[in-house]
């Protein structure tokens with residue numbers, strides 16, 4: 693059973709996911725969360741759908757969200773932080789979801805910077821944080837998360853996608869995963885808002901990140917180039933050495949990162 697009640701029954705947080713709006717079908721949980729945020733919904737409000745008709749990844753890319761198989765959810769956040777720190781919310785969510793997948797499935801989940809969770813080199817989860825501004829002030833951040841939980845088949849073009857169920861060889865409960873994530877994310881998010889805690893979170897993220905210490909292909913708009921990834925900086929940017937041997941900082945917004953040979957390596 694997967695519905696508003698099954699999620700509510702399991703949530704054991706102070707505020708994260710305590711209010712749930714559940715839909716059998718919706719265009720995009722991020723769009724709905726934005727609408728609710730504009731109407732004044734509180735921090736931690738969670739929008740969940742069994743199916744999305746127009747789920748999105750970064751840069752407007754489509755996110756495949758069939759019914760009955762995945763977690764398609766968005767949290768409304770209202771952090772009192774500087775706008776430059778908003779991309780770090782994605783990293784905090786990635787760290788939390790990576791731990792949730794490990795804990796609930798036993799699978800060896802890793803983070804592909806900045807916003808994907810991979811298992812055995814296959815993408816099982818994507819994260820998209822979007823912010824709402826008014827008059828130069830940040831009003832809200834919408835944290836959208838898609839997890840392929842029990843998905844059996846993917847469209848042919850999604851070569852690198854897989855699901856927890858396919859990789860783990862069994863079926864997992866979606867409400868259980870949501871509830872585990874809500875607890876971890878609430879804890880890390882509270883720490884994240886105190887800027888001095890960031891180095892500890894970055895250290896934890898690095899331990900689970902597959903992108904560091906190797907060559908990678910940076911895909912920026914039409915251009916592709918090979919770099920060596922040195923480190924993740926406390927700001928959330930990636931430090932790389934470019935073709936000219938110079939150090940560069942890569943911000944997460946406009947680039948996709950790929951392995952030299954495949955999706956992650």
Ligand code: ADP
Pocket residue numbers: 748749750751753754755756757807808815816817818819838840850852853854947948949
């Ligand atoms: P990137 O891989 O560059 O980080 P995004 O985070 O923007 O890309 O995610 C969007 C991309 O994810 C799409 O272009 C598509 O290739 C892939 N994708 C779409 N739906 C799914 C899904 N359910 N599972 C895994 N990958 C997906």
